[in-house]
Amino acid sequence: MQSLRFLRIPLFSPPNALFFVSQPPHLLPVKSISRISTKNFSSQMELSLSSSSSKLLFRQLFEKDSSTYTYLLADVSHPDKPALLIDPVDKTVDRDLNLVRELGLKLVYAMNTHVHADHVTGTGLIKSKFPGAKSVISRASGSKADVFIEPGDRIPFGDLFLEVRATPGHTSGCVTYVTGDEPDQPHPRMAFTGDALLIRGCGRTDFQGGSSKQLYESVHSQIFTLPKDTLIYPAHDYKGFNVSTVGEEIVYNPRLTKDLEEFKKIMENLNLPYPKMMDIAVPANLVCGLQDPTS
Numbered sequence: 001m002q003s004l005r006f007l008r009i010p011l012f013s014p015p016n017a018l019f020f021v022s023q024p025p026h027l028l029p030v031k032s033i034s035r036i037s038t039k040n041f042s043s044q045m046e047l048s049l050s051s052s053s054s055k056l057l058f059r060q061l062f063e064k065d066s067s068t069y070t071y072l073l074a075d076v077s078h079p080d081k082p083a084l085l086i087d088p089v090d091k092t093v094d095r096d097l098n099l100v101r102e103l104g105l106k107l108v109y110a111m112n113t114h115v116h117a118d119h120v121t122g123t124g125l126i127k128s129k130f131p132g133a134k135s136v137i138s139r140a141s142g143s144k145a146d147v148f149i150e151p152g153d154r155i156p157f158g159d160l161f162l163e164v165r166a167t168p169g170h171t172s173g174c175v176t177y178v179t180g181d182e183p184d185q186p187h188p189r190m191a192f193t194g195d196a197l198l199i200r201g202c203g204r205t206d207f208q209g210g211s212s213k214q215l216y217e218s219v220h221s222q223i224f225t226l227p228k229d230t231l232i233y234p235a236h237d238y239k240g241f242n243v244s245t246v247g248e249e250i251v252y253n254p255r256l257t258k259d260l261e262e263f264k265k266i267m268e269n270l271n272l273p274y275p276k277m278m279d280i281a282v283p284a285n286l287v288c289g290l291q292d293p294t295s
């Protein structure tokens with residue numbers, strides 16, 4: 001088991017504070033990023049770092065049975081092309097890994113935003129099919145994994161990184177992953193919100209340690225405080241959307257625009273049936289799908 005504690009920095013530290021962290025050059029904060037290709041900005045893009053020439057490859061992938069989005073990110077200008085997958089699903093692991101191999105990427109991390117209740121994570125299967133890839137989940141999730149992350153951690157891939165923000169409320173261990181930022185970067189940040197914030201919705205709060213008050217506070221303090229042009233990429237969509245922004249959700253989210261008391265009432269009255277796969281998915285995901293295939 002590994003910890004990213006050595007990369008931990010305080011949340012909301014001023015940009016200069018990042019430089020006080022002792023890191024090898026390839027882990028230093030990214031510089032002045034500019035977009036060079038935005039053929040389909042919402043689902044695929046390549047970004048270039050003007051100072052270090054690092055380029056972010058981004059793909060949004062979909063699993064239709066559970067309406068789950070999986071995200072592939074890689075630093076394609078690094079010689080190893082290190083990559084990570086966020087919220088892979090067991091059923092689509094072969095598709096995802098074929099794409100990783102076709103693009104010549106080296107998968108470093110298979111990450112979860114939380115212990116999913118509606119599908120089995122692909123992170124365990126990926127470990128057996130892509131040797132060297134490590135499973136990642138928050139320590140607060142209570143799940144097994146190779147790497148446990150905590151708020152403020154940075155997850156490096158090449159010259160790029162994701163910052164970890166704690167966003168409990170849908171489950172007690174939910175996190176949001178946010179792309180690294182620099183004050184002068186000319187493109188929006190991306191936030192991978194799991195089930196904490198969905199497009200025009202949010203995750204339910206009626207099981208897995210859910211709390212509507214906690215979710216409301218998480219979204220308002222950890223996501224709605226990001227720059228308004230930050231792109232929101234959730235773990236699910238049931239309405240046909242694939243991307244939103246912080247600014248859009250602050251204004252149009254039908255649940256989170258309400259005050260806390262009204263939000264709590266909305267969440268109490270969702271009356272959603274439990275996910276069909278819940279009794280299989282939760283125990284499986286507490287060991288990251290298939291943590292140790294030999295045991």
Ligand SMILES: N[C@@H](CCC(=O)N[C@@H](CSS)C(=O)NCC(=O)O)C(=O)O
Nearest residue numbers: 117118195201202203204274275276277
């Ligand atoms: N029908 C699906 C499960 C749908 C569901 O409960 N989705 C969750 C996210 S997966 S834990 C949720 O939080 N939904 C919020 C909402 O407002 O829909 C199934 O049976 O798998």
Ligand SMILES: [Fe+2]
Nearest residue numbers: 115116117195
């Ligand atoms: Fe969930």
